[in-house]
Amino acid sequence: MSPRSSARRRVNVINDLWYKNGVIYCLSVGTYMDADDDGIGDFKGLMRRLDYLQGLGVTAIWLMPFQPSPWRDDGYDVKDYYGVDPRFGTLGDFVEFARGCEQRGLRVLIDLVVNHTSNEHPWFQEARRDPKSKYRDWYVWSKKKPPHIKDGVVFPGVQRSTWTYDELAKEWYFHRFYEFQPDLNTANPEVRAEILKVMGFWIQLGVSGFRMDAVPFVIAKKGPDADEQPEEHYEMLREFREFLSWREGDAIILAEANVLPNTDMQYFGSTGERLQMMFNFQANQNLFYALATADTRPLIQALRKTKSRPATAQWGHFLRNHDELDLGRLTDEQREKVFAAFGPEPEMQLYERGIRRRLAPMLDGDRRRLELAYSLMMTLPGTPVIRYGDEIGMGDDLKLPERECARTPMQWSLEPNGGFTSNPKPIQRVISQGPYGYQHVNAAEQRRDPNSLMNWMERIIRMRKEVPEIGWGDFQIIKTGTKEVLGICYEWLDNFVLALHNLSSSPREIRFKVDTGREDCWLINLLADEHSRVDESGLHCVLLEAYGYRWYRVGNLRNVQERREEKTSGTKQTASRP
Numbered sequence: 001m002s003p004r005s006s007a008r009r010r011v012n013v014i015n016d017l018w019y020k021n022g023v024i025y026c027l028s029v030g031t032y033m034d035a036d037d038d039g040i041g042d043f044k045g046l047m048r049r050l051d052y053l054q055g056l057g058v059t060a061i062w063l064m065p066f067q068p069s070p071w072r073d074d075g076y077d078v079k080d081y082y083g084v085d086p087r088f089g090t091l092g093d094f095v096e097f098a099r100g101c102e103q104r105g106l107r108v109l110i111d112l113v114v115n116h117t118s119n120e121h122p123w124f125q126e127a128r129r130d131p132k133s134k135y136r137d138w139y140v141w142s143k144k145k146p147p148h149i150k151d152g153v154v155f156p157g158v159q160r161s162t163w164t165y166d167e168l169a170k171e172w173y174f175h176r177f178y179e180f181q182p183d184l185n186t187a188n189p190e191v192r193a194e195i196l197k198v199m200g201f202w203i204q205l206g207v208s209g210f211r212m213d214a215v216p217f218v219i220a221k222k223g224p225d226a227d228e229q230p231e232e233h234y235e236m237l238r239e240f241r242e243f244l245s246w247r248e249g250d251a252i253i254l255a256e257a258n259v260l261p262n263t264d265m266q267y268f269g270s271t272g273e274r275l276q277m278m279f280n281f282q283a284n285q286n287l288f289y290a291l292a293t294a295d296t297r298p299l300i301q302a303l304r305k306t307k308s309r310p311a312t313a314q315w316g317h318f319l320r321n322h323d324e325l326d327l328g329r330l331t332d333e334q335r336e337k338v339f340a341a342f343g344p345e346p347e348m349q350l351y352e353r354g355i356r357r358r359l360a361p362m363l364d365g366d367r368r369r370l371e372l373a374y375s376l377m378m379t380l381p382g383t384p385v386i387r388y389g390d391e392i393g394m395g396d397d398l399k400l401p402e403r404e405c406a407r408t409p410m411q412w413s414l415e416p417n418g419g420f421t422s423n424p425k426p427i428q429r430v431i432s433q434g435p436y437g438y439q440h441v442n443a444a445e446q447r448r449d450p451n452s453l454m455n456w457m458e459r460i461i462r463m464r465k466e467v468p469e470i471g472w473g474d475f476q477i478i479k480t481g482t483k484e485v486l487g488i489c490y491e492w493l494d495n496f497v498l499a500l501h502n503l504s505s506s507p508r509e510i511r512f513k514v515d516t517g518r519e520d521c522w523l524i525n526l527l528a529d530e531h532s533r534v535d536e537s538g539l540h541c542v543l544l545e546a547y548g549y550r551w552y553r554v555g556n557l558r559n560v561q562e563r564r565e566e567k568t569s570g571t572k573q574t575a576s577r578p
Contacts, residue, residue, distance in 0.1 A: 016250045018059070018107065019209075019277055019383055020314055021471040023461050024254075025058040026321065027388035028074075029066045029088045030427050031409040031420070039423035041409070043084070043093035050100050052443070056391060056454075057461035060107040062211050062254075064322060066094075070120050070180070074322070074407065076111075076213065077118035077181050081198045091205070098206030109254060110202060112210035114195045115218045116181040124182050128169045140174035140185050146224035152176070156352045158402065163224075172224075176217045186218055192236065196243045203244070209252035212240075215267070215275075216257050234266050237274040252276040254316055258326060261305040272310030280315040280382060282306055285329050287319075287380075291363075291373060292341035294503040296486040298334070300477050303381065303488075307475070314471070315382030319373055322387070323403055324354030347398050358406045360393040365435060368547040371456060372501060375549040378464045379488060379499035381475050391457040392446050395436025397429065404428065413444035463526055463551065469497040480510045485544060489514055489554075496554035498523060502544035509543045516554055523552035 033045030043066075053061060065075030068085045075085075084094050101108050117124055127135040142163065149163040154177050163172045164179040173182045184191050199210065212218070219233045220226070237253075244251040254277040257267055261282055267275050286302040289295070306315065325342075327335045335353075342348075342362040343355035350356040363369040370393060378384050388410055396405045409430045412419030417430045418438030431437050446452035464470065473492030480487045484504035490497045496516050502508045514521060523532040523540060527550070532540045542550065 017312060017314075018250060019252055019254075021465060021468040022059040022107075022383050023057065023464060024060045024062050024109065024316070024383060024385040025053060025056070025388065026062040026064065026385060027410075028064040028322070028407065030075075031407060032388060033410065033412070034421035034423065034426070037422045038087070039421050039425050040087045040427045041420070042087070043089040043097045047097055047100050050097075050104055050106065054104045054106060056458055057465065058106070058386065059465070060109055060208065061101060062109040062385070063111065065111045065113060070118055072118075072180055073178060074403075076113050077116075077120075077178075078113050079118040079121040081114075082201055095205055102206060107208035108206060109209045109211055109252075110207055111213060112195075112199065112253075113213045114184060114186070114198070115214040116175060116177060116183045119180045119182055128166055131169070134190065137188055138185055138191050139182050140222045141169070142172040142174070142224040144224070145172060146174075154351075158351070174222055174224075176214070183217070183222055185222060186236065187221065187233065192239060196240070199240070199243060200247055203248050203251055208248070208250070209244070209254065209276075211254045211256065213256055215255040215278075216259055232266070234269075234274065237267065238269065241269075241274050241276070255279070257281075258329070260329075261302075264306060265308065265310075268310050268313040270310070272312040276312065277314045277316050277383065279385070280306055280317055280380075281326065282329060283315070283380060284318060285325075285327055287376065288325060288327070288338050288342070289330060289334050290486070290503055291369070292338045294484045294505070296503060297483050299486065303475075303477070307381070315380075316385050317377050317380040317382045318385040318387070319377050319390070320357075320359045320387055320406065321385075322407060324350040324356045326354045328353040350402060356396070356403055356405055357398070358394060358396040359390065360441075361395045361436060365393065366547075367453065370453065371460075372503065372547040372549055374457065375460060375499075375551075376486070376501045378460055379470055379501075379551065381470065381488070381490070383471060384464065386457075391454045392441055392443055393436075393453045394441060395431055395434070397431050400428070411438040411442045413442050414439060418442055419444070467497045467526070467551070467553070468492065469495055470499075473497075476515075478512050478514065480512050482508055482510060484508055485510050487512060491516075498550075498552040498554060500542065500544060500548075500550040500552075502546065502548045505546050507543060507545050507548070509541065511539045511541050513539050514554055522555045523550075524555045526551040526553055 029043060029046055030041045032041045033049050034041050035045035036042060065078060066084055066088050067078050068080040068083050069075045069077050084091050098108055123135045123138055126133045127139050146163050149161040152162055153159040159178060162176060163174055165172050175182050186192060219236045240253060253275050255275050257278050258281040267278055282302045283306060286299040290299040327338055343357060348355055348357055360370060394411060397408055398405050408428055409420040409426055417426050420426060420430055443454060446454035469490040469492040473490040475488050475490045478487030478489050484502060485508050486501045488499050498514060521534050525531050532542055534540055
């Protein structure tokens, strides 16, 4: 193969695996922007904000559920997989939105919620009424009251059981989540065929992939005889992957799968034949432990445990999302330390395992710590996922129930209701009091301030996209000599990038070696002018301020000198022009 052919093939692979160097932005249509002033966000309002999102630098928009729903669980109780809830617009509005994204180079991911439906879905209503209907076997039933119906609840303290008796059907039905969300019987081939049909429908309308909800439960064996740790049908994931490949070669599934590292490869597939992406919950939970204690060792261990993955697979890294911050994988002692640091009050905690706050109030609005946290997330091995409002440091409303406290409307300006809507009764009340009220935290004012968090976020997103080594390369942990400083070095196509983060509230001077096999190794700072060259002992010495971070590209003295000469020469030529 000629060098030109090899380069062309490499470019094609990079384009096909677009998610490797992407930046994903998650939002809820209903709480983002209201165009018709009915108090509810809609697709026409979202269309008005596409240029804002393009300017921010994100490459993909992940939409939370927008299909018709009773909205008892923020849309995750779907009652029609093939439509748009009338409050948000029409299918035509969605297509216009998808077209607008395509014109701006933005991809669209949507939530795929197929572990369960709403109990108002026509499938379930017919299944209840007619035991001979084909839909009866689309759900999971038991003629007798199953044993241990209170075991395995997902929402302790709120959810009472996983089985509920239906008076009309005269049988018990299974629901891993709330009682109004009966589980689909995904072992039924007809159900799996319908899931593929749903995926194909939205792919045809311009979607580039799906964030699949509750994947371990989708593929688990269900029924009254299922074990507490039921058998999982991993080949189901291969069916989904193959279908997407046939319909749209570069479409992906981003899986919500909070599983242990020893099962990761079962989800990805040994050769990448199953899922393309998964959220890295293991790293996420240990990241918050590191932020709470300035101890990076458990995070390093989590990164090493989740390092193995096929070449086409990718981790999704996030800080906060629309759910609680799940700390269930930490030890009891570790969890208590995170609670003490970020959620000390009972109303800040949820489901006996997590914290329901947004990131900014968890970090007391400390700009240094916010930058540190987002810089760290951006430089973890994988693809960053940002939650709407992260870019301006939005807060939460703890007076709202459960997870609703972190799902308040986007704060756009100083106008009433933060510019989200002119209707006095928005779908969810806008934060209007305290330090995180829209009067103090909004996009309009931050856009005008060059030193705002939003403008910093735009710059860090741009830089993240300019260092594809993080998304594509292999990594090694750098020995920094202190547990408070995390060093990660990436290598891809013989290029090296280094990220350093000091999680301590005190400055730290570190001495370390970057093993690249190059002589006269320089660290070229990507965010400032402070570069670093090895000393006589062959080590780098870097002073990191409290909560400090550095992004370096690893080069050599000749490259640095050549760039300085080019810069000087260019300046002289410009100055000599009449």
